[in-house]
Amino acid sequence: MMIPFPLIFATVLALTVLSGIAAMVVAFVGNTRSNETHRRLVEVLAQIALLGAGALITLLGRAADAG
Numbered sequence: 001m002m003i004p005f006p007l008i009f010a011t012v013l014a015l016t017v018l019s020g021i022a023a024m025v026v027a028f029v030g031n032t033r034s035n036e037t038h039r040r041l042v043e044v045l046a047q048i049a050l051l052g053a054g055a056l057i058t059l060l061g062r063a064a065d066a067g
Contacts, residue, residue: 005059005063008059009056009059009063012052012055012056012059013052013056015048015052016048016049016052016053016055016056017049019045019046019048019049019052020045020046020049022045023041023042023045023046023049026038026041026042026045027042030042
């Protein structure tokens with residue numbers, strides 16, 4: 001059974017947006033200058049958001065090719 005495209009797209013979109021928002025919140029609220037853990041968390045969340053953005057572009061490209 002194949003997973004419907006809108007469900008995959010919505011899931012990737014939600015994870016991308018939530019990771020980006022979480023990175024911004026931790027960066028603004030947390031003390032990233034003196035706390036290495038907060039800094040690393042922001043870096044990882046930002047990487048997840050960037051990978052998600054790339055995945056969204058790829059998904060949209062494949063949907064355009066298929067449609």
